[in-house]
Amino acid sequence: MTGCGGSSTPGASTDTGKVADDGKITMGFSQVGAESGWRTANTKSVQESAKSAGVELKFSDAQQKQENQIKAIRSFVQQKVDVIAFSPVVESGWDTVLKEAQNAKIPVILTDRAVDSADKTLYKTFLGSDFVEEGKKAGQWLVEEYKDSKDPVNIVELQGTTGSAPANDRKAGFAEVIAADPKFKIAASQTGDFTRAKGKEVMEAFLKSTPDIDVLYAHNDDMGLGAIEAIEGAGKVPGKDIKIITVDAVKDGMQALADGKISYIVECSPLLGPQLMDLAKKVVAGEQVPERVVTEETTFTQEQAKQALPTRQY
Numbered sequence: 031m032t033g034c035g036g037s038s039t040p041g042a043s044t045d046t047g048k049v050a051d052d053g054k055i056t057m058g059f060s061q062v063g064a065e066s067g068w069r070t071a072n073t074k075s076v077q078e079s080a081k082s083a084g085v086e087l088k089f090s091d092a093q094q095k096q097e098n099q100i101k102a103i104r105s106f107v108q109q110k111v112d113v114i115a116f117s118p119v120v121e122s123g124w125d126t127v128l129k130e131a132q133n134a135k136i137p138v139i140l141t142d143r144a145v146d147s148a149d150k151t152l153y154k155t156f157l158g159s160d161f162v163e164e165g166k167k168a169g170q171w172l173v174e175e176y177k178d179s180k181d182p183v184n185i186v187e188l189q190g191t192t193g194s195a196p197a198n199d200r201k202a203g204f205a206e207v208i209a210a211d212p213k214f215k216i217a218a219s220q221t222g223d224f225t226r227a228k229g230k231e232v233m234e235a236f237l238k239s240t241p242d243i244d245v246l247y248a249h250n251d252d253m254g255l256g257a258i259e260a261i262e263g264a265g266k267v268p269g270k271d272i273k274i275i276t277v278d279a280v281k282d283g284m285q286a287l288a289d290g291k292i293s294y295i296v297e298c299s300p301l302l303g304p305q306l307m308d309l310a311k312k313v314v315a316g317e318q319v320p321e322r323v324v325t326e327e328t329t330f331t332q333e334q335a336k337q338a339l340p341t342r343q344y
């Protein structure tokens with residue numbers, strides 16, 4: 031029996047030729063790792079949403095290694111799951127394994143991060159934030175913050191994982207906005223791999239090599255929190271001697287913002303689970319889904335962080 035539009039009726043087939051036996055679908059999910067507070071919240075959202083959606087979840091943690099994600103995707107194909115979802119740790123190098131999933135008629139959903147494959151048929155949809163927009167929001171706050179200043183503004187940047195979509199795009203969006211005024215200079219820019227430990231280590235090096243740092247732009251809260259330890263260790267006051275802009279808005283970052291150690295946070299929501307499960311069911315049932323689903327998110331000043339903290343989910 032081959033369905034063409036398919037339905038979630040038990041026993042129905044879908045256009046991928048899969049039989050959703052009792053309407054329950056099996057998802058293979060390859061997660062980047064457990065590198066940050068954001069990732070922990072994202073994993074929780076995916077796992078809890080699978081449970082409440084009645085989706086059988088096969089979950090794999092790649093420990094931030096692309097080869098582990100490729101292995102996991104191959105294993106999901108061998109297990110003949112109904113759908114594969116993953117957050118690609120880096121943008122490039124996915125075409126071969128995604129072709130294998132396509133040949134096995136297993137639909138793929140990108141969640142959180144994007145791939146740079148030219149062949150858009152390799153995945154059904156990409157659910158996640160607009161990272162360029164996030165970088166622009168960070169830059170716009172800085173331009174506003176220094177609108178009356180004529181002096182040079184020396185910026186150091188802690189980039190996310192090298193080659194990842196959030197690192198590439200948050201860097202590009204930020205640079206595009208601050209290019210409007212030559213007083214803004216990125217004096218040093220290096221990856222902190224989205225972790226606190228690396229963020230602290232690289233900030234310590236910046237403090238030694240770069241005189242007169244005015245601003246730190248960190249691509250996530252965790253690197254910003256690590257940098258705060260380095261800044262305080264150097265006898266400087268974070269949020270005052272060095273203004274700090276970060277991205278994510280996880281609880282620890284929001285607390286540092288409320289305490290005035292971080293100056294501004296651009297939110298990047300990790301709560302993608304419910305939308306992912308909804309998209310997965312539609313894809314398995316052979317229904318049309320949008321090529322791109324952009325997550326809703328905002329920004330936080332110190333005051334707004336104080337308001338939001340008591341009810342913050344993550």
Ligand code: GZL
Pocket residue numbers: 065066067068069142143158159196224249250251252277278298
């Ligand atoms: C963004 C996500 C990034 C977060 C980091 O969607 O991929 O990875 O900003 C996380 O905290 O490590």
